[in-house]
Amino acid sequence: MIIDCHGHYTTAPRALEDWRNRQIAGLKDPAAAPWASELVISDDELRASIETNQLAKMTERGSDLTIFSPRASFMAHHIGNFETSATWAAICNELCYRVSRLFPDHFIGAAMLPQSPGVDPATCIAELERCVNEYGFVAINLNPDPSGGHWRSPPLSDRYWYPIYEKMVEYDIPAMIHVSTSCNACFHTTGAHYLNADTTAFMQCLTADLFHDFPTLRFVIPHGGGAVPYHWGRFRGLAQELKKPLLAEHLLRNIFFDTCVYHQPGIDLLTKVIPVDNVLFASEMIGAVRGIDPETGHYFDDTKRYIDAAALSAGDRHKIYEGNARRVYPRLDAALRAKGR
């Protein structure tokens, strides 16, 4: 089986975006604010939005199951206050849940959290619990910068975030560390902010001893780990300067990288440098880079082609495609086993 651990609902029916725009307008003009119940999307609309997009490409490319979360760039935690994010996260998570019910063999949910700048992360617990207990979600997306490119929250190693980690450990679910839209003009969202956040998150963990406090806490760093594998020597050297243990011991029991790297040389480096147990297949399809690479004739984000072409043993490839995901997302493994998969 091939599990894609990083997919977002980027193709939701237009009504979702329209509702969100009304919600945003309602921040200035409360009379314009919509009720959650005013958003009506039928199962047929959901089905169509998936069948013609993600599911079609999964079938074409040969992946089986996607860990599916709300559109990352639309989380936009910087907009409004906690109530704004709470309502929006609830709506977006519910849609992902409905997709997972409509296509139970192909999608399983990961939760967006109702984060809001400066608001205690503990306020996210209720939505997290609902997503795990009622929706069967197997992970969360945690935004280390709800300000959207201004980086005003404490580092991930700060006790500020511990309420989330305690719940993650209790539920045995990992977090993908994933920012949202940049509202800082310096940072292009998908070309700079996403990659910077990946590198930043890794380094926040490197300088700290977070995994002493939470030995079973697991982070998936998306987009191939940002700049980290390319600069693995730098990070090994910095850890040494900081008198930290070797990275394998210090971080790699708890941190994993996905394969959202959109060319063969990048995947070759990732799979060469990072231990195979720490690499999880992902494509972030349909996401930031939707075109066809003129150098190959294939979609940039068809990352399965790169993994298939990488110098990996069959056993290692199986770990990347399936084995590691089952280990890092135990609730996914349990859900699959319950169906005999």
Added chain:
Amino acid sequence: MIIDCHGHYTTAPRALEDWRNRQIAGLKDPAAAPWASELVISDDELRASIETNQLAKMTERGSDLTIFSPRASFMAHHIGNFETSATWAAICNELCYRVSRLFPDHFIGAAMLPQSPGVDPATCIAELERCVNEYGFVAINLNPDPSGGHWRSPPLSDRYWYPIYEKMVEYDIPAMIHVSTSCNACFHTTGAHYLNADTTAFMQCLTADLFHDFPTLRFVIPHGGGAVPYHWGRFRGLAQELKKPLLAEHLLRNIFFDTCVYHQPGIDLLTKVIPVDNVLFASEMIGAVRGIDPETGHYFDDTKRYIDAAALSAGDRHKIYEGNARRVYPRLDAALRAKGR
């Protein structure tokens, strides 16, 4: 000849740091502020600080000439106001100039600019002119984020920066895009902020048409281009989505990457993915990563070993070591030719 295009004076005599600390103390207590003339460092002290450090390692490793600029993390443009930075930049640049006079075969200067958050970059021109005209410097370091990790300046493509670019074009000097210390707790200076800035700068150029306005403007992006070469497919794909020309045409006439990547697989990727004409040898020695790699027994930042071991023709290796630097830094080439080198 082997030219290292990225070295900072990280080993300046302690008196420099003491003076800076007094300058910073003087921001709160003007009575504590030192005069520039109170900083006294003898030629012997300068000589010793170089001979036992950078020059010893250059000799040992086999590089000949370093483009030498003030310590990047000490620029700290966020401290004080324009006057603070102006005095500090003048002092630091003068020391690099003196080093270049003491070791004229081995060091040539690149200027730190007296940037200050929110201050018109045109205020940097006088120091830039002095460094080029009086000190024979061949380049500048341009900090895209003088706020130190808060990213409050406009993107590099904004007309805000044009006064600097006009002078660079007039003098035919490149800028290395290099941030300084992060005062944002989210970003470790050398493990996150530096790499993020490299990626950010590249993407700022990708989304804009800066090099339409300045066809001969040249940026060197340090630290192997941050995350860019590792994610080259992503950047090619994003350029395509944005209807930009191919990157070779859109950016690679103007943007160059150094080789400050501290392990073999990273250098292998860099030299495979980025056209050889756009790669310039550098080590940033003595810099962020000073230790010995236990996996190789050699210094992490001994990047010449990686270039020597990379799959490159002799001609391509010569470009990386010397030819490209002579082209990207014409004033360096002129200075060398004037000495028959």
